[in-house]
Amino acid sequence: xxxxxxxxxxxxxxxxxxxxxxxxxxxxxxxxxxxxxxxxxxxxxxxxxxxxxxxxxxxxxxxxxxxxxxxxxxxxxxxxxxxxxxxxxxxxxxxxxxxxxxxxxxxxxxxxxxxxxxxxxxxxxxxxxxxxxxxxxxxxxxxxxxxxxxxxxxxxxxxxxxxxxxxxxxxxxxxxxxxxxxxxxxxxxxxxxxxxxxxxxxxxxxxxxxxxxx
Amino acid sequence: xxxxxxxxxxxxxxxxxxxxxxxxxxxxxxxxxxxxxxxxxxxxxxxxxxxxxxxxxxxxxxxxxxxxxxxxxxxxxxxxxxxxxxxxxxxxxxxxxxxxxxxxxxxxxxxxxxxxxxxxxxxxxxxxxxxxxxxxxxxxxxxxxxxxxxxxxxxxxxxxxxxxxxxxxxxxxxxxxxxxxxxxxxxxxxxxxxxxxxxxxxxxxxxxxxxxxxxxxxxxx
Numbered sequence: 563x564x565x566x567x568x569x570x571x572x573x574x575x576x577x578x579x580x581x582x583x584x585x586x587x588x589x590x591x592x593x594x595x596x597x598x599x600x601x602x603x604x605x606x607x608x609x610x611x612x613x614x615x616x617x618x619x620x621x622x623x624x625x626x627x628x629x630x631x632x633x634x635x636x637x638x639x640x641x642x643x644x645x646x647x648x649x650x651x652x653x654x655x656x657x658x659x660x661x662x663x664x665x666x667x668x669x670x671x672x673x674x675x676x677x678x679x680x681x682x683x684x685x686x687x688x689x690x691x692x693x694x695x696x697x698x699x700x701x702x703x704x705x706x707x708x709x710x711x712x713x714x715x716x717x718x719x720x721x722x723x724x725x726x727x728x729x730x731x732x733x734x735x736x737x738x739x740x741x742x743x744x745x746x747x748x749x750x751x752x753x754x755x756x757x758x759x760x761x762x763x764x765x766x767x768x769x770x771x772x773x774x775x776x
Numbered sequence: 777x778x779x780x781x782x783x784x785x786x787x788x789x790x791x792x793x794x795x796x797x798x799x800x801x802x803x804x805x806x807x808x809x810x811x812x813x814x815x816x817x818x819x820x821x822x823x824x825x826x827x828x829x830x831x832x833x834x835x836x837x838x839x840x841x842x843x844x845x846x847x848x849x850x851x852x853x854x855x856x857x858x859x860x861x862x863x864x865x866x867x868x869x870x871x872x873x874x875x876x877x878x879x880x881x882x883x884x885x886x887x888x889x890x891x892x893x894x895x896x897x898x899x900x901x902x903x904x905x906x907x908x909x910x911x912x913x914x915x916x917x918x919x920x921x922x923x924x925x926x927x928x929x930x931x932x933x934x935x936x937x938x939x940x941x942x943x944x945x946x947x948x949x950x951x952x953x954x955x956x957x958x959x960x961x962x963x964x965x966x967x968x969x970x971x972x973x974x975x976x977x978x979x980x981x982x983x984x985x986x987x988x989x990x991x992x993x994x995x996x997x
Contacts, residue, residue: 610861612996636863644854650793651786662782665863689793 563587564609564716564747568618571604578604582618584766588715591742591761592749596768602751603643605768606720609749610640622716636665639714641722645702649691653682653701656690660705668708676707681730696725706737717741719750731756779864780872787876790849797845802884805838809892820897827896828906828957835885835910836946839917842881843942844935846873846925847992860996866989874915874922874985882914898961905960905970912973913953919977919984920945926991949976 565585571578578601586592596602607613609620611627611634620627627634647656654673661668677683680700685693690701703722717738723731731754738748739758777785791798812830813823850856859869889910890903898906924942928934956969 612857612860614997632863632865635861638861640857640861642854642857644852644857646854646858648786648790648849648853648855650790655786655789659782659786660858662777663779663858663862663864663869665779 563623564749565621565624566609566618567621569605569608569615569620570617571601571608571613572616573601573604577616579768580617582766582768584764586747586749586764588747589742589745589762590747590764591738591758592747592764592766594749594751594766594768596751600768602768603720606640606642606718606749606751610638610718611635612640637715638718639664639705639716640718640720641702641705642720645698647690647698647701650689652687652689653677653693653697653704654686656701657704657708660702661708664705664714666708666713672709673704676704676709677701679707680704680733696727696730699725700730703734706734706741715746717746717748717750719748721752722750723752723754723756779862780868783859783869783872784876787873788879791876791880797842798880798884801838801842801881802888804841805834805885805888806892808834808837810895813895823896824898824961827893827898828902828954828961830896831889831892831906832910832913832950832954832957835889835914836917836943836950838885839882839914839921840939840942840946842877843921843925843938846877846922847929848925848934851929851995856992857996860993866992867985870922870926870985870988870992871981874918874988877922878915878918882918885914886910898957902957902961905966906957908970909953909956909966909973912970912977913949916949916973916976916980917946919980920949922988923984923991926988926995929992929995949973952976 563585567583569582570580594602594605604613608615611631622630622634646660651659654677657673657677658668661673674683674686677686680703682697682700685697690698693701706717722734726734735756735758739761742748742761809831812826816822847856850859860866862869886907889906893903893906921942924938927941928937931937952969952972956966959969960966
């Protein structure tokens with residue numbers, strides 16, 4: 563279970579949100595809504611532990627994530643605004659290195675299969691600099707398709723649907739739905755309407771929370 | 777593959793795909809060292825006397841020039857975030873990055889130095905000491921430089937700031953590195969200098985990755 567307790571985030575002299583609490587039990591999806599500039603990305607980075615909140619704390623399985631950084635990291639898969647895709651490396655190398663860095667075992671066949679599923683199998687051996695924006699996004703998202711089982715339990719996705727075409731969006735929705743149904747947790751932000759079948763969605767609205775705080 | 781080995785391999789692969797960066801550092805080193813004989817004239821005694829200092833200062837500047845590339849690309853494309861979120865402790869990954877950075881920017885300087893020393897008519901044993909002192913000293917430069925590079929990540933005009941932060945810290949390495957070569961040229965033992973350089977290496981190997989990892993987390997915050 564992931565829990566946020568009384569989070570407050572101040573960037574510069576602007577308070578983005580204050581007293582924000584929620585919890586996310588297994589097999590749930592948390593949709594983080596809010597207008598541009600309300601602090602969605604900051605909140606996701608706080609949930610990952612990349613950013614420290616001004617007040618409050620994030621707890622994972624009832625322990626603060628700052629105390630169990632490495633254990634938490636093994637359970638977490640974060641895909642941020644930046645794709646984390648290296649221009650000089652091929653799509654396949656990017657995926658394999660990304661997986662190895664996250665401490666996951668992944669054979670070449672599994673990696674190729676994941677790229678294939680995301681529809682970038684044909685570009686597997688091309689350097690990422692020759693790929694389009696959407697294709698790079700797909701290479702980054704291929705980490706989600708590396709296969710369930712020992713994979714990370716918690717996915718934190720910042721605008722996962724951005725730059726994707728309809729087919730890829732549909733595929734990603736399916737991937738998220740099956741992860742959540744299998745007992746995983748997903749936190750995501752998006753401005754697009756999305757449909758995940760038979761999944762309980764928890765919605766946190768930063769606009770609303772900010773109004774309430776005022 | 778362990779995350780540590782993975783980082784080393786990845787950075788070496790990236791350096792191989794961006795070979796021009798590696799050559800830039802080396803060519804800079806060669807040119808700076810070669811400018812001095814042209815500037816001060818071909819008096820052999822004078823050249824022999826200034827050789828250790830000139831080669832060491834040039835190595836220092838070349839090492840510093842390469843620092844800006846250590847984390848900047850990873851920071852820009854988001855891979856640094858992924859490293860900070862890896863289950864491996866960040867300082868281990870930092871050691872991996874610094875190691876591969878040294879292999880592509882420091883080691884070539886060490887190997888190139890004796891050839892440049894010949895330009896200054898350095899005696900053979902002094903050349904040997906020069907190589908040993910650089911082999912011990914350049915990893916220290918990379919380790920100390922990593923802290924500076926991490927602190928100035930994402931700061932505008934970071935390049936100049938790195939120089940201001942890091943150059944003062946390079947002074948002890950310069951003093952004992954060049955000192956070792958001078959001592960050997962004067963017929964004395966260079967052992968004391970080299971042992972001190974070794975001590976600097978041990979110390980910075982312990983402290984710098986930890987400080988760098990902390991600085992990286994601050995830069996990502």
